[in-house]
Amino acid sequence: MSDQPEIHDVVTIGAGPAALTAAIYTTREDIDTVLFEKGVIGGLAATTDWVDNYPGFPKGIAGLDLAEGLREQAERFGADIRLGEVMSVKDEGEYRRLETTDGDILAKAVLIATGSDYKKLGIPGEKEYYARGVHYCATCDGAFYRDKRLVVVGGGNSAIQEAIFLTRFATKIDVLVRGDTLRASEVLQHELDNHKDQITVHFNVVTDEIVGQDGKVVSVSGTDKLTNSPVSFETDGVFVFIGLLPNTQFLQNSGVELDEIGMVKTNDRLETNVKGVFAAGDVRSGATMQIASATGEGATAALIMRKFIEENYSKQPVAATAGAV
Numbered sequence: 514m515s516d517q518p519e520i521h522d523v524v525t526i527g528a529g530p531a532a533l534t535a536a537i538y539t540t541r542e543d544i545d546t547v548l549f550e551k552g553v554i555g556g557l558a559a560t561t562d563w564v565d566n567y568p569g570f571p572k573g574i575a576g577l578d579l580a581e582g583l584r585e586q587a588e589r590f591g592a593d594i595r596l597g598e599v600m601s602v603k604d605e606g607e608y609r610r611l612e613t614t615d616g617d618i619l620a621k622a623v624l625i626a627t628g629s630d631y632k633k634l635g636i637p638g639e640k641e642y643y644a645r646g647v648h649y650c651a652t653c654d655g656a657f658y659r660d661k662r663l664v665v666v667g668g669g670n671s672a673i674q675e676a677i678f679l680t681r682f683a684t685k686i687d688v689l690v691r692g693d694t695l696r697a698s699e700v701l702q703h704e705l706d707n708h709k710d711q712i713t714v715h716f717n718v719v720t721d722e723i724v725g726q727d728g729k730v731v732s733v734s735g736t737d738k739l740t741n742s743p744v745s746f747e748t749d750g751v752f753v754f755i756g757l758l759p760n761t762q763f764l765q766n767s768g769v770e771l772d773e774i775g776m777v778k779t780n781d782r783l784e785t786n787v788k789g790v791f792a793a794g795d796v797r798s799g800a801t802m803q804i805a806s807a808t809g810e811g812a813t814a815a816l817i818m819r820k821f822i823e824e825n826y827s828k829q830p831v832a833a834t835a836g837a838v
Contacts, residue, residue, distance in 0.1 A: 521547050523818055524611055524620035526599045529556025530804050531794030532626035533583040534811030540590035551598040555580020556628045558804050562652045562678045567804055602767045604787050621826055622818040625777055625792040629757035638723030646730030646750045647723060651675035658682050661749035664733045666720050672754035673697040673705055680711045687746045689718045723751055759796045772798040783814045791818060
């Protein structure tokens with residue numbers, strides 16, 4: 514058996530909307546493409562209850578259905594989607610070497626599209642009760658709390674959208690917001706008004722501890738910033754929606770330049786500072802964190818990678834499909 518690593522035209526790290534869109538474009542033009550995903554195919558889009566602002570779906574679409582459609586379309590053109598992890602990326606001149614759970618793989622072009630993960634509060638009880646009362650995905654875990662009381666931490670779009678979703682199950686929801694206003698869009702705030710019988714928003718509350726008893730969450734302790742006095746909220750579960758962090762830990766020794774919060778820096782052609790390595794979607798510095806823009810960047814990245822391969826591997830030309838859009 515040969516120890517020679519697999520060689521592919523494109524290896525995409527991640528299989529969210531940006532990566533799947535890129536794969537639709539590359540595989541449609543007969544560019545050999547492998548995608549590695551260590552989590553959920555479809556990324557955070559797959560765990561979003563409802564997507565109301567994706568073009569072409571006037572009534573909205575379930576995030577899981579959108580993600581599944583992207584996956585099916587990419588696989589129809591021949592994308593090789595693998596459940597596995599990429600631990601490192603190194604430029605070795607002619608190829609980029611990726612250390613993966615499938616062994617080392619060589620690629621002519623690499624697309625970093627690992628997206629972002631949920632930010633953690635970093636408070637006592639959060640780690641201890643993860644998946645046993647502490648959650649980051651209402652779509653995944655909300656149904657466990659039918660006729661229960663919940664706490665939602667956060668004041669942005671995700672927090673309010675997920676709190677509204679949780680009204681399908683919970684009888685009472687306390688939303689804890691650090692600041693004195695909501696950062697959610699006006700549309701969501703207006704929708705929130707329709708759920709005042711179930712949702713109460715508490716402003717200027719710092720979440721200090723998730724309290725458990727007998728192996729389950731029973732309350733959340735916090736501090737009222739205006740009075741500096743302790744506050745407590747009885748609850749059966751806690752859903753945390755305080756933002757996202759880029760999944761770029763595996764790039765620490767790769768030479769790929771990251772910004773101050775760990776997102777991948779690119780130029781306007783989605784190129785990183787490392788030859789043959791590109792980035793698209795929520796992991797890219799300056800990303801708008803929208804599914805529609807992620808798919809657009811995926812398409813752009815695919816076309817740019819195709820050109821890169823043609824220019825640098827002239828003896829191995831990439832065949833373009835006539836009439837490609």
